[in-house]
Amino acid sequence: MSRILIALGGNALGDTPKEQFELVKETARPIVDLIEKGHEVIIAHGNGPQVGMINLAMEEISMPFPECIAMSQGYIGYHLQNRIYEELNRRNINKNVVTIVTQVVVDENDEALQNPTKPIGRFYSKEEAEELVVAKGYKIIEDSGRGYRRVVASPKPTDIVEKECIKTLVKDGHIVITVGGGGIPVVKKDFGYEGVNGVIDKDFASGKIAELIDADYLFVLTAVDRIAINFGKENQINLDKMSIEEAYRYIEEGQFAPGSMLPKVIAAVNFAKSRKGRQAIIVSLEKAKEALVGESGTIIYNS
Ligand SMILES: Nc1ncnc2c1ncn2[C@@H]1O[C@H](COP(=O)(O)OP(=O)(O)O)[C@@H](O)[C@H]1O
Numbered sequence: 094m095s096r097i098l099i100a101l102g103g104n105a106l107g108d109t110p111k112e113q114f115e116l117v118k119e120t121a122r123p124i125v126d127l128i129e130k131g132h133e134v135i136i137a138h139g140n141g142p143q144v145g146m147i148n149l150a151m152e153e154i155s156m157p158f159p160e161c162i163a164m165s166q167g168y169i170g171y172h173l174q175n176r177i178y179e180e181l182n183r184r185n186i187n188k189n190v191v192t193i194v195t196q197v198v199v200d201e202n203d204e205a206l207q208n209p210t211k212p213i214g215r216f217y218s219k220e221e222a223e224e225l226v227v228a229k230g231y232k233i234i235e236d237s238g239r240g241y242r243r244v245v246a247s248p249k250p251t252d253i254v255e256k257e258c259i260k261t262l263v264k265d266g267h268i269v270i271t272v273g274g275g276g277i278p279v280v281k282k283d284f285g286y287e288g289v290n291g292v293i294d295k296d297f298a299s300g301k302i303a304e305l306i307d308a309d310y311l312f313v314l315t316a317v318d319r320i321a322i323n324f325g326k327e328n329q330i331n332l333d334k335m336s337i338e339e340a341y342r343y344i345e346e347g348q349f350a351p352g353s354m355l356p357k358v359i360a361a362v363n364f365a366k367s368r369k370g371r372q373a374i375i376v377s378l379e380k381a382k383e384a385l386v387g388e389s390g391t392i393i394y395n396s
């Protein structure tokens with residue numbers, strides 16, 4: 094039996110709450126497959142499209158990002174815990190599922206707070222993007238050949254406020270959904286914490302919690318079955334494994350798009366490096382079960 098941290102991509106959760114609730118029904122199956130095999134599963138998820146949607150919908154009252162992230166953790170967590178519970182019941186597996194509203198500590202001097210890089214919200218055409226820059230003052234970038242997106246600050250996680258609660262729940266056999274959307278970014282104050290504007294990359298927060306709960310595997314589930322080099326080009330090569338040294342070389346070559354595949358690879362490398370025997374796997378949701386027996390995904394390993 095292994096302890097597996099599953100990081101679900103926000104782009105795989107659909108565009109509307111209705112669409113998401115249907116999609117998450119499918120998401121629950123491969124997750125429960127792993128639980129049925131006896132693995133301990135902890136779930137993290139993205140919120141890029143959703144947090145952008147919430148922030149835009151609440152523009153009139155300028156809803157700050159920490160609150161938007163908390164809302165996204167709540168409703169994505171609700172969908173996941175509802176559907177996973179249903180799937181567990183269908184298979185007569187007696188387990189509890191719970192979502193933790195999670196605050197993630199960042200450094201108030203993190204330079205990333207002044208330099209927006211994290212794509213959120215929907216994709217725009219080039220013309221729409223140009224209009225938004227003028228009308229709303231957004232910073233917009235081109236996102237991995239898929240269109241244009243707003244970017245916001247994305248500080249690095251340094252600690253997780255609720256880590257002891259998470260550890261206890263996992264130890265007691267409960268299925269925990271945590272660090273949704275990378276967690277609510279907070280900075281330490283004298284007696285507590287205060288939210289800051291930004292969206293933490295869920296891949297980095299997932300790597301952090303995976304280390305803290307002593308996971309054996311970090312599964313980063315996204316839209317592609319494998320990492321590729323020369324991605325999207327005629328000479329694209331999909332990788333079934335990648336050593337840490339190879340990963341560093343490909344990063345240097347610029348093989349992984351910033352804001353999409355690059356944070357996943359960095360989080361995977363950091364996790365694989367942190368303890369001998371730990372492996373990170375980047376794979377699609379549909380192929381998660383196959384990935385555990387080496388039949389899909391890209392394994393990032395410490396050679
Ligand atoms: N080298 C690469 N190999 C595979 N996919 C890549 C690569 N570079 C960029 N991508 C893109 O990155 C996407 C994953 O990032 P993203 O959609 O932001 O993640 P998430 O699933 O967490 O929302 C893939 O679906 C793919 O379109």
Ligand SMILES: NC(=O)OP(=O)(O)O
Binds near residue numbers: 142
């Ligand atoms: N917060 C975050 O990293 O979300 P995505 O995975 O949706 O980009």
